[in-house]
Amino acid sequence: MDMQRPLLTVDKLSVSFTMETGIVDAVKQVSFSMHQGQTLALVGESGSGKSVTSGALMGLLPKNARVDPSSQIHFQGTDLLSLPERVLRGYRGGKIAMIFQEPMTSLNPYMPVGEQVAEAIRCHRDVTRQEAMEETLALFERVQLPEPRKRLRHYSHEFSGGQLQRIMIAMALANKPDLLIADEPTTALDVTVQAEVLSLLKEIQAEMGMAILFITHDLGVVRHFADDVVVMCQGEVVEAGHVDKVFHSPEHPYTKMLLDAEPKPGEASEKPQAPVILDAQEIKVRYVLKSNWLGQPSEYLDAVKGISLTLRQGETLGIVGESGSGKSTLGRALMQLLPFSGTVSFDGRKLGDMSARERFELKRHMQMVFQDPYGSLSPRMTIGEIITEPLTVFTQMTKSERIQKARKALDEVRMDPTCINRYPHEFSGGQRQRIAIARALVSEPKFILLDEPTSALDRSVQLTVLELLKDIQRRHHIGYVFISHDLAVVRAISDQVMVMQRGEVVEQGTPEQIFDHPQQAYTQRLISACMMVEDAA
Template sequence: MKMQKSLLSVEALSVAFTMESGIVDAVKLVSFSLEKGQTLALVGESGSGKSVTSSAVMGLLPKNASIDPTSKIWFQGTELLALPEKVLRTFRGGKIGMIFQEPMTSLNPYMPVGEQVAEAIRCHRDVSAREAMEETLALFERVHLPEPRKRLRHYPHEFSGGQLQRIMIAMALANKPDLLIADEPTTALDVTVQAEVLSLLKEIQAEMGMAILFITHDLGVVRHFADDVVVMCQGEVVETGTVEKVFHHPEHPYTKMLLDAEPKPGDRAGKASEPVVLQADDVKVRYVLKSNWLGQPTDYLEAVKGISLTLRQGETLGIVGESGSGKSTLGRALMQLLPSTGNIAFEGKNMRQMTAAERFELKRHMQMVFQDPYGSLSPRMTIGDIITEPLTVFTKMTKAERMKKARQVLQEVRLDPHCINRYPHEFSGGQRQRIAIARALIFEPKFILLDEPTSALDRSVQLTVLDLLKDIQQRHNIGYLFISHDLAVVRAISDHVMVMQRGEVVEQGTPEQIFDHPQQAYTQCLISACMLVEDAA
């Protein structure tokens, strides 16, 4: 058997998928090696083949995938592609651990998290259930999960995103792997949580001496976290080298494009003379936590604590804060999707004093774009039907008239009108987000709430969506409420910024005031965490 000096060596890996439309070459002759204790980052946009490469290493490719017979994947001198599934299973989760991108969909919703980690231990080692649970507790303590003993019995939905990612790290480390594959482990996490997760991985890596194959589209994370970089584009490796070389002396145009794909603030013309489109005064939202035996509430969670704001036509108000700060709850209260107290006025008229007919008509002028377009677009409907569905409720237009309007809106969001009969799964993430924006624009609204609309998108796609939103706003003079934890994106699009913590506004002002001269400790902490993740030093 051929022996390899590297811990992991991928040689001329090629993967193809058999689709209804034909054969799709997802990975083409990819080669790289990874040493013990090293962190290698696979970088590229969605569809570049980086996750397919990691799945091939783990033996987790779907049934319609085929690997070229000349491809080789060596791990500790063993050729993984030549192993039968039963033997490969001893490597997977044992010597090779993996952290998946979305922990909520990777964990069983019907099992306590403690049992799930203990199960991973017992699958690979001959230990009792009690011993496995004791090891799980030690792992939870190791990844700094709050109240670890109590949390053993909790279910996935009872944790925040950052806590779920810590549980996934604990599961991946359960059997002390020599190689850890981390597939987008910080996507959609707040900057402070992102910094904590990265620091935790570095700390554990130094302690255990394991190698990390880090898969991401976030170059700021790579710059801070990795030793070497492999840049992938359309299934091929276009550039490799150390972080220092690739970031400071990139050679390939694609690498240069990725490095330049950073949201930049645009010109902000004064909008003080524009009429107010949305006004909120002392808005409060609270959730009932406990009730007595008569059903009367006895304990509440104050999610939003007396927030006031003013949004003018053509203006963008950015709201930032960590998960749980109340920013999305505030947005839903403003959209009348949650019960709240306080006054909310649209174009000077109090919504609480509107008649049912007036509130129904108001929905034409207040629209919303959600964080996950794949989850908010029906997979059973064509995009033409998705975009025109509101017209069937509010107008008496014929189908031909509705489809003509849909084609016009698709052109406005820079999508081909001829794709009107295609389904959501046939589009990329950025294209699906444009479809969601098109649906919001169909009535030419005066206000749009954008709730984390770019959080899971590649940086280059983010730039495209942000430019599109700015262009639409300028042409139609729409007011945006832009909710995000991505500080660079908020700075690039906002005229005014509010920083929220635990349901309260801790600081507000222009982007320059907030990001260049923050006054409050919490704001300073957010910006410092962002710099920690993105700064090369």
């Protein structure tokens, strides 16, 4: 590593945005430097200015952004902020490459992935299409994409999240950049895939000698992946230094708060034997993959293979497993959101024996909180309209009565009831998830299915939401089925844990049994990958 001359120097970077409500200062006087081969982690919660900083480095800020004239970004001695767009384009994707957080939205759904990577090569180098495709094939092999030659012709929707992220890494490495910016590259991935992607990045970095600017809100991932860390809060750098110093001797209260925000295992306690609220027996879900020329199914995918479970009032059943294990499909079957075989009983009554009207009325007591708080709330409705919608459907309450219930639900999730007339875009991700929980609570349910409700949230916000859910459960004795790939979160909230793989239950027991004494090889691999991500990246 050349310690004499920094590869990148950011000096007093300030970025503001012109909004309808006025000027918003997103980044304030941020300074740091990087050397060749170094890994620098830029950490902080959503809204801290991390991604705006990386956008300024790449020249990818929106039109309403303004970079202060006194700001300087020097890359290999060149001030990037003074370059015209035509020249900057040569740096972007060539000398500086970027891996974005969500690969599905970063890739063109109308082009085969091989063509997209080859296009990135041809934009920066004078090579033929055939030469670019051969280089792309070599890159796909390098990032360990299965069946690389065949995959050149596939489209983005034909890949898993982990495979898409490998393709994005291949595209970023296509022109052998000196600096790789990785913006939350593992946030939406399973722990096993996270570990594989992080290991792959370190391996390629050692081989190519490039520097990595790693942007994340997950300090567990950073702990041993980075050499140095810069902590940002509300657009400012509040602490910076070697990763060991920052993690073991944090000085700023905000850094200490981030480090303390890891979900802690709940204390084991004997709960009184409550009545069974949900009982499912031999649940099977089968998808048709292909049909013959007569329209009859000829090929199936068994997504859920005869799973049984019981949930008692006031208890939480955590369901974990990698993407494709069938956990979300099982959850949707329990909620009657897709066809399935088997029996589901709620509060002692089989759903199959109920009339259509009875099943409709039952939905008031079976609610769901979805993974994405941005997509599950209508942007055209106020918070009050969103929360009171279940009451409009299931009750005969007057408008004033519904509004009163909505205010009470907002108070339950520790939000100001006066925000009832605001819209979802005016809230942060954590606040939106609280609103989604308030919507589920307003009809006074006995059971809530929580499908990855914290995966898109910062660790500190996750912790707040988990404490909120446990507090609500204690007060109202609601049963939860909590689906997640985040093992730390599941351990913190669950009374029982079910581990799924390929549509089957491979292990089940208390959190202590599953996490401290796993019996099955698959469970051991999941926990080992989680430890690698959090403790050794």
